[in-house]
Amino acid sequence: MMYDLIVVGSGPGGLKAATRAATAGLKTALVEKSDIGGTCLNWGCIPTKMFLGATAASPLLHTQVKAKTVTGSLDFSLPSLVQKKDRFIKGTRSAAEKQLISLGVDILKGTAAFSSPTAITVTNDEGSTEVTFKKLIIATGSMPSAFPGLEPDGDCVLNSSHVLTLTEAPESLIIVGAGAIGLEMGDFFSRLGTKITIVEALPNLAPSEDPDVGDTFRKILKREKWGIRTGEKVQSLKTVDGNAVLTFESGETLTADKALMAAGRTPASQELNAAAAGIECVGAGWITTDDHLLAAENIYAIGDVNGRTLLAHAADHQACYAVDHASGKTTAAYESGPMPACIYGHTEVMRVGPNTAELQKAGHTVETSTAMLVANSIAQSYGSTQGFVKVLWVENKVHGIVAIGHGVSHLVTGATIMVKQQWSLKDVHSIIWAHPTLDEALEMALIAPRKPA
Known part of the structure; x- marks a missing residue:
């Protein structure tokens, strides 16, 4: 046919x-x-x-x-x-x-x-x-992804599909990979009382994000009693005698009830x-x-x-x-525009547009302006004041926005519009920002003093 x-x-x-x-x-x-x-x-x-x-x-x-x-x-x-x-x-x-x-x-x-x-x-x-x-x-x-020596076996070493079928929360869980999947699943199981240890080969948590995001995650998760191991490469991850056993390249081992392999696709x-x-x-x-x-x-x-x-x-x-x-409705090349991305959970991440390193690699001189969530009335009312909103500026135009904290994913559509339209300070002052809202943290970041990136 x-x-x-x-x-x-x-x-x-x-x-x-x-x-x-x-x-x-x-x-x-x-x-x-x-x-x-x-x-x-x-x-x-x-x-x-x-x-x-x-x-x-x-x-x-x-x-x-x-x-x-x-x-x-x-x-x-x-x-x-x-x-x-x-x-x-x-x-x-x-x-x-x-x-x-x-x-x-x-x-x-x-x-x-x-x-x-x-x-x-x-x-x-x-x-x-x-x-x-x-x-x-x-x-x-x-x-x-299934890396040699780290293949999920569906027993104690799980992938992101296996872990969604568990009907009993493990007492302890090793998570390999500190990207969106690892952080979100760690957040969920920690709410059920599971002791979380997260392992990342790169130096920062949320390694694809702004380094300040990784630093903030580290502070928050340490307070929540997560074990955090960054900058360390894993040699093997296997089920041994009914437990998940992780071995670092250094030879050190970690043992937990279960392990989640969340390092890539x-x-x-x-x-x-x-x-x-x-x-x-x-x-x-x-x-x-x-x-x-x-x-x-x-x-x-x-x-x-x-x-x-x-x-x-x-x-x-x-x-x-x-x-x-x-179907012939367009002949133009594909353009995505600024790409929004989020990590979800009690501590969320929102990002739109290129990061500082990407802008600098493209030859741009970047300035940043930042607002801390501790100054926002909605963050205060929820008792979740850790985090920030950061704006990346190139020639007085908004080229990127990143945020971390409770509820910041709700800022993503507004941020996408601002980055796509490359707002100036005049645009910021052209709208009324509702009070009290988390959006005001974005407004404060937009009007805050700027400094070289």
């Missing part, structure tokens, strides 16, 4: 692409080898935020306990949380599938592999079927037989794309698999562009 557009993968990018294409009147098929929704819905963004949301009261109430304004205790039921998460995900999958069908999208269950530059073979338990296409979008995403491109379509891959299998997200003639690669930005909303944005380009 010939399709105007085939989408391979049903994560955020794949779902958006299939929906947009069908709405535009294209004969569309969506290929998915597993569950509709991809990593984000089933094993990533959504279940982790459900866990964090369901337990969000815990750190806030413990802050009030320390202030002697509250007494009592909280007991969370992890089995109930898992059941709630599973019900929600199942319902969301079902709703997404029904919407696709209502739009006329053919859902092809199975693994896709290119058989030529204009055809794929879809294989499942019932056999193989070849389908042809005029255009195709690869949206297969990524999966947890790898592209899910290995099964595509990409070479048959003339598609080039680099490194672990990241698909090379041009300025129009094309990996080959009439074949696009969007989202994690192209290695540009491993974020669900990046895939969503690229999906809209790819469908519009495929």
Whole structure:
């Protein structure tokens, strides 16, 4: 069968692409080898935020306990949380599938592999079927990395998918990787009483963020009694006698009930037989794309698999562009604009635009202005005053914004607009900032004195 557009993968990018294409009147098929929704819905963004949301009261109430304004205790039921998460995900999958069908999208269950530059073979338990296409979008995403000697075994050494199925909180948990996954999962399990030790090979926590973010995280997590080991490389991580045992390159070992391997992602491109379509891959299998997200003639690669930005909303944005380009609605090169990113939990991180090092590498002279959350009335009312908002300026224009602290993810859309429009101080004074709000911390950072970065 010939399709105007085939989408391979049903994560955020794949779902958006299939929906947009069908709405535009294209004969569309969506290929998915597993569950509709991809990593984000089933094993990533959504279940982790459900866990964090369901337990969000815990750190806030413990802050009030320390202030002697509250007494009592909280007991969370992890089995109930898992059941709630599973019900929600199942319902969301079902709703997404029904919407696709209502739009006329053919859902092809199975693994896709290119058989030529204009055809794929879809294989499942019932056999193989070849389908042809005029255009195709690869949206297969990524999966947890497995480094030699550190492979998750599903017993005591877990990956980010395994850990979401636990029905009993471990007494102790080693987390390898201090990025978003490691920090968010550590936050959640610490709320359940688990003793957390986080290990990062690079010098800073949240190593992809501003160094001041990592320093603030360190101070906060030390107060919360986390074990923190940075700048140390891991030699092995294994299940030994019913425990997770981590061995550093120095020979020192750590032991815990469980360990979470949260160090990176790898592209899910290995099964595509990409070479048959003339598609080039680099490194672990990241698909090379041009300025129009094309990996080959009439074949696009969007989202994690192209290695540009491993974020669900990046895939969503690229999906809209790819469908519009495929249908002739645009001929312009793809531009993402400033990319927003967040780390969630009791202590959150919000970042929009390039960081200081990236701006300086591009030849810019950077100034910064900062406001501390301790001066914000909303942060004070929640008893969560650690953190800051920092603005990066180039020639008196806003080029980046970063923040860390309780609730700062709620600043991200406003910050994205400011960076995209490259606000000046005049723009800051042109709007009314509501009081009392956390937004006022962003306002204070924008009008604060600047200093060289």
